[in-house]
Amino acid sequence: MNLLEEGIKKEVIEDFEEILSKVKQVFLQEISKNDEILEDGSKLTVEEHELYEDWIENVETIPLPIIESIETIPHRDGPHLKILYSLTTKNGKVIRKIKIKSSGKVSIYNQVIFNYENNGKLFKIVVEYDTYGNLTFFINKG
Numbered sequence: 001m002n003l004l005e006e007g008i009k010k011e012v013i014e015d016f017e018e019i020l021s022k023v024k025q026v027f028l029q030e031i032s033k034n035d036e037i038l039e040d041g042s043k044l045t046v047e048e049h050e051l052y053e054d055w056i057e058n059v060e061t062i063p064l065p066i067i068e069s070i071e072t073i074p075h076r077d078g079p080h081l082k083i084l085y086s087l088t089t090k091n092g093k094v095i096r097k098i099k100i101k102s103s104g105k106v107s108i109y110n111q112v113i114f115n116y117e118n119n120g121k122l123f124k125i126v127v128e129y130d131t132y133g134n135l136t137f138f139i140n141k142g
Helices: 006-033 049-060
Strands: 042-047 066-073 080-088 093-100 106-118 121-129 134-141
Touching: 006 042, 006 049, 006 080, 006 106, 006 121, 006 134, 049 106, 049 121
Parallel strands: none
Antiparallel strands: 042 134, 066 080, 080 093, 093 106, 106 121, 121 134
């Protein structure tokens, strides 16, 4: 289900592509120092305070046009709800996972995903930003 008017969606895509480009630059800079990190299941954490405001503005608070799934999960303390929103562009994807527990506690997770190819190997890179200003790149085989 597409939730955004086309003009707004275009602006959201442009904003996301801008932060995605910056995140990719950080990733490329770090693996140029040590490309041995490119192993399935590895993780790379980089202190990157400069991108925090851009991340908040262009990942965590942008309206996402697609509801990928809504799932009710039975739990012993009552049902939990999990909602997955996304935006996919030609260069990457942003995902927002919202989990609501029966107690009313809400958890929100934002991830940026892009592909990276190195020496004929395709990798899926999942990126998260923590509140301490660290970008974490989770590296998986594509």
